[in-house]
Amino acid sequence: MADVKRDSAIAEVDKQDVPVADEWELFSTPAPLINMASRGLMRLAERRLKPFGASAGQLPVFYLLRDGGAMTQRDLARLARIEQPSMAQTLARMERDGLIRRASDPRDGRSSLISLTKKALAKAPALRGALHAGRAELVEGFSEAEIAMLCDLLRRLNRNLDRGVAKEIAE
Amino acid sequence: MADVKRDSAIAEVDKQDVPVADEWELFSTPAPLINMASRGLMRLAERRLKPFGASAGQLPVFYLLRDGGAMTQRDLARLARIEQPSMAQTLARMERDGLIRRASDPRDGRSSLISLTKKALAKAPALRGALHAGRAELVEGFSEAEIAMLCDLLRRLNRNLDRGVAKEIAE
DNA sequence: ATATTATACATAGGTACCTATGCAATGGCT
DNA sequence: AGCCATTGCATAGGTACCTATGTATAATAT
Secondary structure (H helix, E strand, C coil): CCHHHHCCCHHHCCCCCCCCHHHHHHCCCHHHHHHHHHHHHHHHHHHHHHHHCCCHHHHHHHHHCCCCCCEEHHHHHHHHCCCHHHHHHHHHHHHHCCCEEEEECCCCCCCEEEEECHHHHHHHHHHHHHHHHHHHHHCCCCCHHHHHHHHHHHHHHHHHHHHHHHHHHCC | CCHHHHHCCHHHCCCCCCCCHHHHHHCCCHHHHHHHHHHHHHHHHHHHHHHHCCCHHHHHHHHHCCCCCCEEHHHHHHHHCCCHHHHHHHHHHHHHCCCEEEEECCCCCCCEEEEECHHHHHHHHHHHHHHHHHHHHHCCCCCHHHHHHHHHHHHHHHHHHHHHHHHHHCC
16 A cells, blocks of 8 residues: 555655645646646656666667668757767667767767667667657647647747747846 | 857757757657756856856755845755755855855854855845746747646656655665 | 554655856868 | 867766755644
8 A cells, every 4th residue: 555655755745744735836837737747747757668678868869770771970969959079978878789880980089979879779669669659648638639739839939949949148 | 150159069069960860759758848948047057147246056045045134054955955964065065155154053063054144135135136038038939828738747757756866765 | 662664854866957167179370 | 380279088066866864843643
């Protein structure tokens, strides 16, 4: 009986004896809801992917190199929309785990061309399956129109965020 | 001219010479959009809060203890919806920075009652101002109805996530 | 009263991001 | 050819999460 309780204190706030009034304030705005969703997604993805020896941050790499192609670290970072050091760290872990290989770029001595190993390519279908299932679970009870609406709103939000960051840099 | 470029490679994908077809695939589903939004929010919040000597993860603590009250670490974690060790780490940093104080709980020898220091309480109004501004910027161009819709969709998504996690634990 | 279970916290280790900064190869410009 | 800004990557250090596990106190059941 206590087993269900042991796992995560997060999913069961409303059954507590603590006043819940604050919660509405804390999660009445989009930002914390997005943050919470992101953390939930990460946890779920981690749980789904771990059995296959992969993790959430590696997914863009798997996706971008899925057809056996090669790419520069810079391009991987840019297409995955993360900063270069973040991608460097992810690639370091993937190399450690034998998922990627680096070949020196003949046209540029600074960079190397990253590609998935056979081991990684073999995992790809399983990962895609896990993601597909996860996606279905995530939007369970949503109509296609609602999903499209959500994506649209999020894209607009992201545009605002990009703009905001850019603006503040220009002083 | 290059100054605008230096800051962040993330906000300027579409002006590149790299094929963009993949990007649509990578960001056509809610999950990556949420992840991206969350990272954007974090970056923005960090930038807004740093001048005041605070950071994003501390906001729930500031909020929950804003009236000078005290609370257990456990309750802080539960109301902020993060795991206990995460809250412990946040509190450790806040203590390091002189933002919180711990008083031993007379009714329970295991826990201590956390409260904001005067220094932290003094910051609170500024933080609230920064957040208010940030929130406005975030949802710029959104109608109130759209914001409400977004929050509603996100809440449903979060429920699905909670349920998914709970389900997988029950085997 | 004592033994067991549950709870509150601490600690260890890991992922995924970020910014700031240094270094080395490139590619113009003169 | 030689200088120099740019670019690709590496490294250092930090925040914010997570899971797994240990430890002491508290609550409960015998």
